Amino acid sequence: MDGHDIDDRQTRTDLFDVPPEERPSPTSRTERWYRTLDVWVLSPLRVAMTDWRMPVGATILTAFVVLGTVGVRLISAPAVSEAPVYTGAFRGGMGAITSSGGWIDIVSLSLGQTGLTLPWVALSLPLGTDRFGQDLARGLIHGTPAMLKMALAGAVFATGVALLVGTVAGYRGGVIDSVLMTITDIVMTIPALPLIVLLAAVYQPTDPFVIGVLLAIDNWPGLARALRSQVLTIRTESYVEAARAMGLSPATVLRRDVIPQLMPYTLINAANAARAVIFESVALYFLGLLPIGSTFNWGVMMNQAYQAGALSNIDRAGHWLFAPMCLLVVFSFGLIVFSQGLDRVFNPQLRARHSNTVGGDDEMSVPAGE
Amino acid sequence: MQYIVKRTVQAVITLLFVVTISFFLYRLLPGGPVEAMQQQLVQEAMADGGQVNVQRINRMVAVRTGIRPDEPLYQQYLSYMESIVLHQDFGTSIWKNEPVFELLFTAMPWSVFISIYGLLLGFGVNVLLGAVMAYHEGGRFDRAMSVVATITSSVPYYVVAILFLAFLAFEAGLFPTGGRYNPATTPGFNLPFMASVVYHAILPIATGFVVGFGTQALAMRGNSVRVLGEEYIRVAQLRGLGEFRIATRYVTRNAILPLYTSLMVGISSIFSSSIIMEQLYSYPGVGWYTFGALEHRDYPLLMGVFLFFTIVTLLGVLVADLTYGLIDPRANTGDTESY
Numbered sequence: 281m282d283g284h285d286i287d288d289r290q291t292r293t294d295l296f297d298v299p300p301e302e303r304p305s306p307t308s309r310t311e312r313w314y315r316t317l318d319v320w321v322l323s324p325l326r327v328a329m330t331d332w333r334m335p336v337g338a339t340i341l342t343a344f345v346v347l348g349t350v351g352v353r354l355i356s357a358p359a360v361s362e363a364p365v366y367t368g369a370f371r372g373g374m375g376a377i378t379s380s381g382g383w384i385d386i387v388s389l390s391l392g393q394t395g396l397t398l399p400w401v402a403l404s405l406p407l408g409t410d411r412f413g414q415d416l417a418r419g420l421i422h423g424t425p426a427m428l429k430m431a432l433a434g435a436v437f438a439t440g441v442a443l444l445v446g447t448v449a450g451y452r453g454g455v456i457d458s459v460l461m462t463i464t465d466i467v468m469t470i471p472a473l474p475l476i477v478l479l480a481a482v483y484q485p486t487d488p489f490v491i492g493v494l495l496a497i498d499n500w501p502g503l504a505r506a507l508r509s510q511v512l513t514i515r516t517e518s519y520v521e522a523a524r525a526m527g528l529s530p531a532t533v534l535r536r537d538v539i540p541q542l543m544p545y546t547l548i549n550a551a552n553a554a555r556a557v558i559f560e561s562v563a564l565y566f567l568g569l570l571p572i573g574s575t576f577n578w579g580v581m582m583n584q585a586y587q588a589g590a591l592s593n594i595d596r597a598g599h600w601l602f603a604p605m606c607l608l609v610v611f612s613f614g615l616i617v618f619s620q621g622l623d624r625v626f627n628p629q630l631r632a633r634h635s636n637t638v639g640g641d642d643e644m645s646v647p648a649g650e
Numbered sequence: 651m652q653y654i655v656k657r658t659v660q661a662v663i664t665l666l667f668v669v670t671i672s673f674f675l676y677r678l679l680p681g682g683p684v685e686a687m688q689q690q691l692v693q694e695a696m697a698d699g700g701q702v703n704v705q706r707i708n709r710m711v712a713v714r715t716g717i718r719p720d721e722p723l724y725q726q727y728l729s730y731m732e733s734i735v736l737h738q739d740f741g742t743s744i745w746k747n748e749p750v751f752e753l754l755f756t757a758m759p760w761s762v763f764i765s766i767y768g769l770l771l772g773f774g775v776n777v778l779l780g781a782v783m784a785y786h787e788g789g790r791f792d793r794a795m796s797v798v799a800t801i802t803s804s805v806p807y808y809v810v811a812i813l814f815l816a817f818l819a820f821e822a823g824l825f826p827t828g829g830r831y832n833p834a835t836t837p838g839f840n841l842p843f844m845a846s847v848v849y850h851a852i853l854p855i856a857t858g859f860v861v862g863f864g865t866q867a868l869a870m871r872g873n874s875v876r877v878l879g880e881e882y883i884r885v886a887q888l889r890g891l892g893e894f895r896i897a898t899r900y901v902t903r904n905a906i907l908p909l910y911t912s913l914m915v916g917i918s919s920i921f922s923s924s925i926i927m928e929q930l931y932s933y934p935g936v937g938w939y940t941f942g943a944l945e946h947r948d949y950p951l952l953m954g955v956f957l958f959f960t961i962v963t964l965l966g967v968l969v970a971d972l973t974y975g976l977i978d979p980r981a982n983t984g985d986t987e988s989y
Contacts, residue, residue, distance in 0.1 A: 466664045468914070469967050470671075471959040473922030474940060478675060478952055481944055498922075502912075559806045563926050566808065569944060591812070591827075592820050601816075605809045613804035620800070 324625045334621030340614025348424035357422045357576065358414035369408040369416075369599035407603045410581070411588050416603050422576040423604070426488040427558060427611070433492030434499065434557030435550040442503035443546055447534050449504070450511025461508070464501045472498030473560070477569050486573040495557045495564075503549045507542055514538055544626030551619035555612045562608055578604035657971040661964045666731075668960045672953045673730050687711050687744075687949065713742060740957065741950035745942060750954035754936055758958060760830055761928065761935030764851050765920045768858020773913055776863060780870025781902060787875055796868065803864030807923060811857045811930045818853065825853050828932030854931050858920060866909060873905035880904075907978055910970065917966040921959045 328334035384403055407416040449460035476494055485491050514520060515538070523533045564570045565579020572580050585601035691707045721729075733739040740750035779799075783792045819827040831837070832846040877883065878901060886896050924937035932938070936955055943951035 462660060462663070465660060466667055469664055469918055469960070469963050470668060471918045471921045471956075471963055473925050474952070474956045474959055475671075477925065477940065477944060478956065481947075481952075482675075555804075563806065563808050567926060567929055567941065569941075586812075591816050594816055594821060598816065601812065605812065609805050609809065612806070613801065616800055616804050 327625050328621060331621065331624055333617045334625065337614050337616075337618030337621050340610060341618055344424060344611055344614065345428065347421050348428045351421050352425055355418055355421055358416075358418045361413040363405055363409045363413045363415060365409060365411055365413045366596055366600075367405050367409040369603065370406065371408070408599045410584065410600045411597070416581070416600060419576045419581060420578065420604060420607055423578045423581065426573075426575060426577055427561070429488035430492035430495065430561050431554035431558050431615075433489040434496035435554040437493045438496040438499035438553040438557075439503065439546050439550045442500040442507060442549070443539065443542065445500070446504040446507025447511050447538055447542065450508035451515055451530060451534055451538060457508075461505070464504050467498060468501040468505075470498070476560070477564065480564065480570050484571045486571055491561060491570065492557055495560045496553060499553045499556055503546070503553070506549075507546070510542060510545065511538055514541055544622070548619045548622050548626070551615045551622065555615040558608070558612060558615075562604070578608060654972060657968060661968050664964055665961065668957065669731060669734055670727075672956055673727055675953075686947065690947075734957070740954040743943075743948055743951040743954075745946035745948040745951060750951050753951070754939065754954050754958045757934060757936045757939055758962065760933065761921070761924050761937060762962065764854040764927075764933065764935065765858055765924055767851075768855045769913075769916055769920050771855065772859045772863055773866065773909075773916070775859070776866035777870050777902070777906060777909065780867040780872075781874050781897075781905070783867065783871040784874030784878060784905075787871075787878075792871075796871075799864035799867045801864075802860065803868070805860070807857055807860055808926050808930060810860045811853075811927055814853050814857060815930065826850050830933055830935075850933075854927055854933055857927055857931075858923075866912065869912065870905060870909055873908055874901060877901050877904045903977065910974055910977070914967045914970045917970070918959075918963045921963055 328338075384401060384406065386401060403417070405415050405417070407420070409415055410419070445460050445464060449457045449464075476497065479494060480491075485494060520533060520537050523537050528536075561570070562579040562582070565572075565577055566582040566586065568583050570579075581604045582601055585597055588597050588600070590597035590601035688707055688711055691710055695703070695707070738751050740754070742748065743750050743753055746753055779795065783795050786792050814825075815827060819825045826832075826849065829850055830847065831843060831850055835843040835846050837843055883896065883900055886900050891900075921937075924935060925940045926937070927933070928935045928937035929941045936958055939951060940955045942948070943955065
């Protein structure tokens with residue numbers, strides 16, 4: 281862009297009623313890139329940072345993903361009788377931080393040959409051990425990947441089916457709508473847990489992805505209904521009618537004009553579906569209704585603690601039962617807070633207020649060029 | 651009127667659909683119940699050293715499940731349907747050796763008792779709480795309760811049940827750790843028995859109350875905030891209507907509508923959760939039988955549980971549907987235009 285162009289534009293902006301063919305191109309490529317970046321990345325981030333929900337939720341979820349991917353490779357799985365059985369959680373309490381021994385110690389870590397030393401925190405059985413003398417904290421970390429896989433599979437399945445059923449029913453209307461909504465209502469009424477438990481008993485699935493999908497079979501009807509009613513309003517918009525008048529196929533109209541509008545709501549609900557799947561999976565493992573695989577699992581840990589009489593003898597085995605429970609609550613809290621944060625990020629009014637390129641009432645206030 | 655007929659027809663369709671599902675699960679799953687039972691009986695016969703009589707085994711399977719494995723499939727399906735719909739014959743439990751229908755029919759009221767009270771109590775409190783939060787939107791109460799509701803909704807109900815049991819029942823000894831009533835009392839219409847029934851139900855009901863707590867309150871808050879911004883509320887205020895009338899007839903009625911659907915979903919989810927809850931509280935309702943049936947591979951009982959839960963949920967949803975027409979006049983409008 282040379283000086284002449286800018287000059288030209290500045291004089292032109294004072295004029296009214298410029299014929300369309302003489303109107304200067306309002307944005308350069310850099311400006312367009314900046315605008316895209318601003319609308320899709322920067323302003324959502326700015327909205328996200330105005331509230332505590334998004335940072336907290338994102339931090340918790342990132343921590344779990346890191347634990348489940350990198351953590352399991354760095355930290356070895358616990359072995360039977362590697363430590364005294366029924367060691368309590370947080371031995372030594374807060375005093376253990378300053379004194380040596382107990383669950384936490386400050387040690388200095390030397391960095392290879394460089395001669396540098398760093399202060400480092402050494403944890404020793406922070407959450408205690410179980411009846412078999414296994415470190416609970418490491419067991420929980422090794423149970424994380426399965427949880428993440430189930431949550432992912434369940435969320436993808438539930439939102440996928442809901443999106444398909446909801447958009448097709450809402451857009452096509454008529455008989456297809458009635459049939460699809462009847463099916464949705466039927467699935468909504470069937471108490472799913474007995475069915476899931478029965479299928480699990482017959483098929484004995486152990487793959488976390490399969491279990492995630494199985495647990496999500498009753499998770500889509502609510503979202504499908506909500507999406508359908510949104511599509512009902514979207515389909516009367518003029519741009520959808522224009523697309524139909526142009527003779528575009530329903531699949532194209534759905535893909536290009538309808539579904540992008542539904543994505544925010546769908547994403548928010550995907551987080552909720554993930555939480556529901558996690559709740560159910562831990563519950564079923566806890567009751568021993570799902571086949572126990574070879575890997576560590578939060579629900580199985582709870583089941584073993586429950587069988588060992590953790591309820592009636594809290595002092596001895598309570599920490600064994602409560603540790604997976606606490607982790608589960610933190611994980612689901614992260615998912616809920618994250619979805620609430622997403623809700624704010626996708627709120628168009630909030631986003632416009634935090635965007636540099638999209639003005640409020642004065643639409644044309646584009647930031648000046650270079 | 652048309653609406654009521656439509657919903658009733660749909661309930662019947664759902665029921666037939668569920669019976670069909672249970673039949674196919676029974677019959678067609680590879681390694682499914684009928685096959686498993688046949689094999690089990692063959693093994694038992696061989697273990698006894700006796701002769702394997704296929705016809706006799708098929709007869710035994712038929713008595714227990716209501717399915718005759720040697721008949722053509724459509725005939726099996728029809729006779730299965732007939733025995734369930736016309737004769738309420740759900741087969742015989744392998745574990746308890748009693749008719750499934752009678753077993754579950756006596757257990758059902760207990761499940762409904764502890765589920766419905768928790769659900770209704772939770773719904774009522776959530777609606778009130780959400781409305782109050784919306785009224786003080788942005789205030790200290792609203793912000794504090796939003797955080798509390800978010801935290802409580804991230805705690806699964808069975809975690810609550812475990813905490814209740816561990817601390818209130820086992821540690822403090824305030825509540826019984828299981829059972830439906832004190833066996834020392836005589837069942838019937840007398841005060842000690844009824845008091846003990848209530849006493850044993852407090853923890854399960856309190857847990858059921860927690861199931862929907864939080865999420866519903868937040869939803870109600872959101873709806874109320876939206877309704878409060880509507881212009882008809884302003885018009886009502888300008889007309890000089892009383893605050894109570896605006897709060898009840900204008901705000902609450904409109905804000906509650908979306909929650910009513912979630913109540914319907916709640917009915918089926920609370921029965922689902924009763925499998926876990928009744929097992930934790932050792933409360934012999936239908937959910938408790940499910941667990942036992944699974945442990946003993948008692949497929950007739952398991953199918954019976956599935957059908958029972960569906961029927962009760964359908965009845966609950968039907969009641970909710972019929973009353974929905976009363977609070978939302980738009981429910982009677984027809985279908986959408988077809989493209």
